[in-house]
Amino acid sequence: MSKRIRSKIARGSGELAILSLLAEQPLYGFEIAKQIGERTGGALQFTLASLYPLLYDMEKRGWVEGRWQTNRAGRDRRYYRLTVSGRRQLAPLRHEWRAFFHALDSLAGVSHA
Amino acid sequence: MPDWKEVVRENLGPAGLPPSAEEDVIAELATHLEELCEHEQTRGRSELEAEKWVLANIRWQKLAREIRAAKREEESMKNRKRTLLLPTFANLLLLTLGILALGFLGFHPEIDAQHHVWFSFPIPWLLALPFVGAAGTLLAKREGASPAERLVAGLAPSVVWLAEFCLMAVAIECDRHDFAPFPPQYFGLTALWWVVLPVLAQLAGTLPFIQAPEKGDTGWRQRQPSTR
Numbered sequence: 596m597s598k599r600i601r602s603k604i605a606r607g608s609g610e611l612a613i614l615s616l617l618a619e620q621p622l623y624g625f626e627i628a629k630q631i632g633e634r635t636g637g638a639l640q641f642t643l644a645s646l647y648p649l650l651y652d653m654e655k656r657g658w659v660e661g662r663w664q665t666n667r668a669g670r671d672r673r674y675y676r677l678t679v680s681g682r683r684q685l686a687p688l689r690h691e692w693r694a695f696f697h698a699l700d701s702l703a704g705v706s707h708a
Numbered sequence: 709m710p711d712w713k714e715v716v717r718e719n720l721g722p723a724g725l726p727p728s729a730e731e732d733v734i735a736e737l738a739t740h741l742e743e744l745c746e747h748e749q750t751r752g753r754s755e756l757e758a759e760k761w762v763l764a765n766i767r768w769q770k771l772a773r774e775i776r777a778a779k780r781e782e783e784s785m786k787n788r789k790r791t792l793l794l795p796t797f798a799n800l801l802l803l804t805l806g807i808l809a810l811g812f813l814g815f816h817p818e819i820d821a822q823h824h825v826w827f828s829f830p831i832p833w834l835l836a837l838p839f840v841g842a843a844g845t846l847l848a849k850r851e852g853a854s855p856a857e858r859l860v861a862g863l864a865p866s867v868v869w870l871a872e873f874c875l876m877a878v879a880i881e882c883d884r885h886d887f888a889p890f891p892p893q894y895f896g897l898t899a900l901w902w903v904v905l906p907v908l909a910q911l912a913g914t915l916p917f918i919q920a921p922e923k924g925d926t927g928w929r930q931r932q933p934s935t936r
Contacts (some may be wrong), residue, residue, distance in 0.1 A: 623739075644767050693868075
């Protein structure tokens, strides 16, 4: 698989992962990366270089909105929440990925691998 | 514990973003690194080991390149709106209100083909134009606009007059029957009074405020010398 295709798949899955998490509650960058790592058993890992450019890009497209908030310990964090436009993206993205895995499964039997 | 903001600033280099946006990015990445470092310490690493591990796992060049790509278009659109569109519309609004106010005071510009058209032109309006031009330019300057953007914001109404005048010229050309008595010399004088002089008046108010951006205003942030 070419690097470009791999990169597109990683990006698409990253978008779906972030939108799905933010659909539950607003989160800040570190927490997003941590929860994705924990909830996928470490299969999906976000680094600084993969997480923030993706978040900024999603913010540019109006899917998420970032706001600074200070927690009780006085630490400033930028919380991201899903916008109405982002929420609208979630269902089609889920559908696309389901179709993608279904197609791959019929071809390569990946769900039983 | 290092100053994570300084670490990010030094390694990321200039991002080519407006200072406030760049500071936001630096602050956000610094918070992430600080929390990652603390998280690694809860997993048994010493503070020094955690710092080294965190720093060893960052590809700074890739990070800087991708943040620039993700952020710059957004920021340039936001900036354009703030530095160009808003001052331009403010300028046009101010001028429209000024024309309405002059109308209330009895100054009504009229195009008179039989007499000298410039006599019916509202001189107070012409005298107000340098101030309107200056207001638009100053507003753009305050928002950190480039000299070209300041010029456009200050001269915006001139573009509207020029467009109106061109439309009028086309209308006269298309309907010679109605405009037959309109002599060509009056057409030239109308252009002088309705386009050239207002543009010059606005330019007089605009030019004093078109200068190079103040240092640190909109330019690229210079890379900080390493303190470590």
